[in-house]
Amino acid sequence: MTVRLDGVGLTHPGGFQALHDIDLSINQGERVAIIGPSGAGKTSLLRLLGTGLAPSTGQLHLLGVDPATLKGQALRRLRARIGLIHQSPPLPPRQRVVTAVLAGRLGQWSLLRSLISLCYPLDSAGARAALEPLDLQDKLFARCDQLSGGQLQRVGIARVLYQRADLLLADEPVSAMDPVLADHTLNVLGKVAAERQISLVASLHAVDLALRHFPRIIGLRAGRVLFDLPAERVSQAELDQLYSNDSFNEPVFADPVSAIAAASLEAPRRCT
Amino acid sequence: MKRQFEALIWVALLLAAVVASFSWLKLDFVALFAGDGLQQMHSYAASFFPPDTSTNWLRQIFHGSLETLAISAIGTLLAALAGAALSLLAAGRLGTVAKLLARLLLNALRSIPELVWAALMVLAAGLGPFAGTLALALHTAGVLGRLFAEALENAPPGPTRALREAGAGPVAAFCYGTLPGVLAQWLSYTLYRWENNIRMAAVLGFVGAGGLGQMLYVTLSLFQQPRAASVILAMLVMVLLVDALSAWLRRRWG
Structure with missing residues (x-):
């Protein structure tokens, strides 16, 4: 069992409860997509799996251990085995792509090696190999602030591929890419997970991509698991229920002119 | 009407303060320009020309400049x-706790002038360049520490x-995650302070405290x-x- 959650709830410091009583288990080598409306708790769930957040209630097991019981070196060793791809890649704008990718293995390298590699990249061949399947190898020595949003997202993915984690997590990994590139990138992630027999958990906005690339789909709504089904059994009714939004059930204006007129009626201006 | 009266009182008070300051500090601008004051100023200014360009003196100036340059560079570094x-x-x-103590120390270093x-x-x-270097280093450390923070x-x-x-350790994560973003800024602040310090070193x-300033004084x-x-x-x-x-x-780097 790669991931197991027993009655996990998460309350943010502000008091907002992002996740309620989630039971979930993901086996070694399974590929799972998490879908759901904005604010459903997808990112919170992934940050929980990436040990960035700790559950407020319930029990979490990652790669066979409970991260809450770990400290110091042991926690770092677990974290080095978990790779989280962020939606907006947290890369310093002035850093070169090669350094940003090599930073994926900081959890495995000694401090001395990390610092030497910061001045002179020790494994640019490895970084190039991580960028190659994403078709970005010619940007190896470019600076991160010279890249587009989609390219930056792929650099973030290359870093996690270079990390060679045992659990792959991805938070909206293709949100800044065009449909063809998004398709290709999810293929690469799926292939890596299949080759190395590791689990892949990704949150996605595009339902069609999720259904096409992931055998198992989890629908998350308002911090609860609405459904957890094989992709071929996810029906339109379930998707409608997942994405239905009560606050949009008001009359929708057909033409923009009347919408603007209505808006100015609703928001009376005060002259002082 | 009342506001105008108030303003008048304030103006009168300010004028009184200025006049009192002049007489208390014995600032006598009239004497400065009266009589042969202008004449004396002119002859003193003229005595600076032509500058001494003998080889021996130029060599000493070159050494002094190097000393000033070194004081400012090492002090800033x-x-x-x-x-x-x-x-x-x-x-x-x-x-x-460390944050409060460090801020206190930086404030103390910075508030004492060079x-x-x-x-x-x-x-x-x-006497000598060592004292000048230390002085620059101490004050500038307070300034740069604050800007860097x-x-x-x-x-x-x-x-x-x-x-x-x-899984990265704290030092490695800092060097890879934070340092690239702040290093250019740190460098730019340091170079700017170096410009200030070379004037100050003089x-x-x-x-x-050594350098060109000492030659000028002598x-x-x-x-x-x-x-x-x-x-x-x-x-x-x-x-x-x-x-x-x-x-x-x-x-180039900023």
Whole structure:
């Protein structure tokens, strides 16, 4: 069992409860997509799996251990085995792509090696190999602030591929890419997970991509698991229920002119 | 009507304060320009020309310039290193107690001017360039530490946090996640302070801290105006050169 959650709830410091009583288990080598409306708790769930957040209630097991019981070196060793791809890649704008990718293995390298590699990249061949399947190898020595949003997202993915984690997590990994590139990138992630027999958990906005690339789909709504089904059994009714939004059930204006007129009626201006 | 009256009272009070200050400080501008005052000014200014350009004196000036340059460069370098170390504490990276103590220390270093530090260091380390270097390093460490800490506080926490969550140690995560964002800013601040310090290093000589300033002080005291004139010219040239060099470096790396 790669991931197991027993009655996990998460309350943010502000008091907002992002996740309620989630039971979930993901086996070694399974590929799972998490879908759901904005604010459903997808990112919170992934940050929980990436040990960035700790559950407020319930029990979490990652790669066979409970991260809450770990400290110091042991926690770092677990974290080095978990790779989280962020939606907006947290890369310093002035850093070169090669350094940003090599930073994926900081959890495995000694401090001395990390610092030497910061001045002179020790494994640019490895970084190039991580960028190659994403078709970005010619940007190896470019600076991160010279890249587009989609390219930056792929650099973030290359870093996690270079990390060679045992659990792959991805938070909206293709949100800044065009449909063809998004398709290709999810293929690469799926292939890596299949080759190395590791689990892949990704949150996605595009339902069609999720259904096409992931055998198992989890629908998350308002911090609860609405459904957890094989992709071929996810029906339109379930998707409608997942994405239905009560606050949009008001009359929708057909033409923009009347919408603007209505808006100015609703928001009376005060002259002082 | 009442407001106008109030304003009138304030203006009268200000005028009274200005007049009182003049008479208390015995500032007599009339005497400055009356009689042969202008004549004397003119003859003193004229005594600076032509500047002394004898080879021997130029050689001494060259040495003095090198000394001033070295004082300012080493002083700024030491300040940048100390400032970087203190800024980590002052930005709260190592706890709240360390943060408060470091801020207190930075404020103390910064609020004592270079000239006062120089006077103190001359007492501690004796006359000469060492005292000047220490004085510059101490004051500038306070300035740079504060600026560096602000840059650190404004740096986005995301990159470092992401690396920590991928198992990186705190030092490595800082070097890969935060340092690339702040380093250019730190460098630019340091170069700017170096420009200031080279001007300051020229002045510090007046309290005996070596370099061109000391030569200027000695020549002026001995009424050797032509020699003083060439020292002043040398200062001017050096400041212009360093300003240009530093501006070029900042454009390149900033």
